[in-house]
Amino acid sequence: MDGSHHLVVGAGLAGAATAWHLAERGHEVTLVERTEPAARDGSSHGSARIFRYAYAEREYVEMVARAAEGFRELERLHGAALLTPxxxxxxxxxxxxxxxxxxxxxxxxxxxxxxxxxxxxxxxxxxxxxxxxxxxxxxVVDAESTVRAMVALARSNGARVLTGWPLVGLERTTTGFTARSTRGRSIDAGHVVVCAGGWLPDLLGGLPLPNGFLEAFPALxxxxxxxxxxxxxxxxxxxxxxxxxxxxxxxxxxxxxxxxxxxxxxxxxxxxxxxxxxxxxxxxxxxxxxxxxxxxxxxxxxxxxxxxxxxxxxxxxxxxxTPTEDFVVDGTDGITVVSPCSGHGAKFAPLVGQIAADVATGTAAPPERFRVGAARTP
Incomplete structure (x- = not known):
């Protein structure tokens, strides 16, 4: 498998956005989802999330403004509204x-x-x-429609999307990684981006990440x-x-x-x-x-x-x-972990996908507050 192949785990808002941005940049992408995109037992289903600008910190307000631009571009490419003013x-x-x-x-x-x-x-x-x-x-953000729009755009840019594909193991190989699912299925990839939402606590300790990275990861x-x-x-x-x-x-x-x-x-x-x-x-x-x-x-x-x-x-x-309610978008040694969470992440979806794609490809570092050690304590 070509080392430029990216495996994205989880097709909620974060995973769908990451797959879209990676595929749009010309990377080979496989997006796998435990059940189906925007699954009802996850965090990205339904039609009602708040899009607002008010934050006590300037950095977040600026990120909302960038996310608004991302939604406008997404709506243009999708051909239909995803935000209701x-x-x-x-x-x-x-x-x-x-x-x-x-x-x-x-x-x-x-x-x-x-x-x-x-x-x-x-x-x-x-x-x-x-x-x-x-x-x-x-x-108001239509979360489910946003996920489906981003998945469709990822597909249109060449991404492969596999549903009913829960990740049960990830092993490091000489060329990258082998991801394993149920029924003996596996995928080889050069890079892995894990966007597992509420399932991340179950998966994190089993990922082949350095001990220092895992020890610095904030409690979820x-x-x-x-x-x-x-x-x-x-x-x-x-x-x-x-x-x-x-x-x-x-x-x-x-x-x-x-x-x-x-x-x-x-x-x-x-x-x-x-x-x-x-x-x-x-x-x-x-x-x-x-x-x-x-x-x-x-x-x-x-x-x-x-x-x-x-x-x-x-x-x-x-x-x-996380303890500080900041997100985590960080990685090392070919694995990027994405948790745009804490109850306020939906509005940032297009921007989070862009940041995650930057981190996964080494194009740019994440915001300092999104690094694993930054969100440990409030």
Missing amino acids: TPAVDHGPGRDPRALARVLQDVGVEHELLSAGEARARWPQLAVDGEVLHQPGGA EVREENAFHFPYRDEHPHGTWPTLIHELPEILVYALPGGRDADFRGQKVAEYKGGRSVGSASRRSGTVDAANRARVTEHVRRHLPGLVPEPYAETTCLFTS
Whole structure:
């Protein structure tokens, strides 16, 4: 096998983006997926993720701007929209809207600070009690469609895509690597990029990586989160709602239009990191936490009067996080490990694929904060 052949493991947002960028650059690429792209038991399924600019750190805001350019290029090549323009709102004492606005101002991102009264007049479906940061350039990401678009582009550039192909072993050879799956199947490759999401904790220790790299790798926490869909009241239908992040001392809640995941009937609402820690995606139960349902429902009752505080649909999903909530895109000796995680990675998908392709090919180093040792402690 030619040493330029790249094997990409995992066809979620990160893996699909990496395969697309590698294939587009002319590399031989094989993308393997444990089940199928954007699998429902992974982290990249469904039609509703928040695209927002507000971060406390300039570097992330700048990366969002670059990711927006990537989405525009992806939509152009795909021939259909993957982002639905939707205002983004941040409020609550834990968010510090004024501080976030200063960072957006420094980067040149359009925004406005609204008083509580101004925000309530614009969005009466929200019970706002302080300043609100509004980002007109926000959107909702269709995660599943984005994955499928990137997989299709990878294929059109010559990539091979294999589904039903779980990685069970990776061995170093004289020419590169041999990846093994079930039923005796194997693939030889010169380079390997592992984008395994919540399955990474199960795989990481078995990869032929130097001990120093593994020891520096940040601890990964995999949570089984809960998401609930609450119906719109008639006077506040679909299309009139922003996405929002509301941070109080006792809870951080995010919400966004549920899209086709909820038949366009309601808002998807969840508590950030409110679910159970399960260690790995392989130990996900699929059972919604009743206590979490009660907390989120009470938050809706108190702070989202435009919703009926009775969920009509619910699900669990996976969040894989590092201690600092930074991503990991780093590698050594022919293996690149990619974990754009911590519950905020979807918006960066096209950019993460570009960074991962750079690292895998040696074209450029990753951002320093994405190196394995950088995300060990907050």
